Amino acid sequence: MLLDGVNHIAWISKDVARLGAFYAAVFDAEVGPTRPHGDEPGETMTIIRIGPRTELNIVTIEGNTEPDRQTPMWGRGRIDHVGLGAADPAAFEEIRRRLVEAGASDGHVNDFGGALSLFFRDPDGLEGEVLLPKD
Structure with missing residues (x-):
């Protein structure tokens, strides 16, 4: 690549x-x-x-009103959400704890086969995802 x-x-x-x-x-x-x-x-x-x-x-x-526009997944425009990579399993768990503590995530972890995934919503309403590749 x-x-x-x-x-x-x-x-x-x-x-x-x-x-x-x-x-x-x-x-x-x-x-x-x-x-x-x-x-x-x-x-x-x-x-x-x-x-x-x-x-x-x-x-x-x-005066720009774009930050106010948050709609359901796949209805948010060309870029829908941001996926961030956790540095390692310990970092993934610490991020998960902090997101739940901040009220930005319910802490549910999805297993997508090749990676674990945790969704969150930042203070602007932007949906984000933290991923941890599985070996």
């Missing part, structure tokens, strides 16, 4: 501070500073590092 993973995922949020606090608390993510972004006033971007080479690029745009 010519690629070694995902560099970043970008989306629009209404409250980057709340979102950054959630990803830091649950996933030990590193939240960078919020900086102006783009050509329009009222547009910012904050980088949240979620892995050694993976970031969330969170953009806020004054």
Whole structure:
């Protein structure tokens, strides 16, 4: 393969501070500073590092209503949800505990054959999934 993973995922949020606090608390993510972004006033971007080479690029745009639009699975547009890879079984269990504690997941683990999967919903309403490949 010519690629070694995902560099970043970008989306629009209404409250980057709340979102950054959630990803830091649950996933030990590193939240960078919020900086102006783009050509329009009222547009910012904050980088949240979620892995050694993976970031969330969170953009806020004054007056943009896209973050309000959350519909059932497969009705959310071209990108439906984000799947994150747990570093190891202990990390998977710790993430699961933190998600349940945060009220972001019921903690149910799905066995999809090749991987264990845990769904969550972040403070913006974006559905996410944490996966642990099975050996």
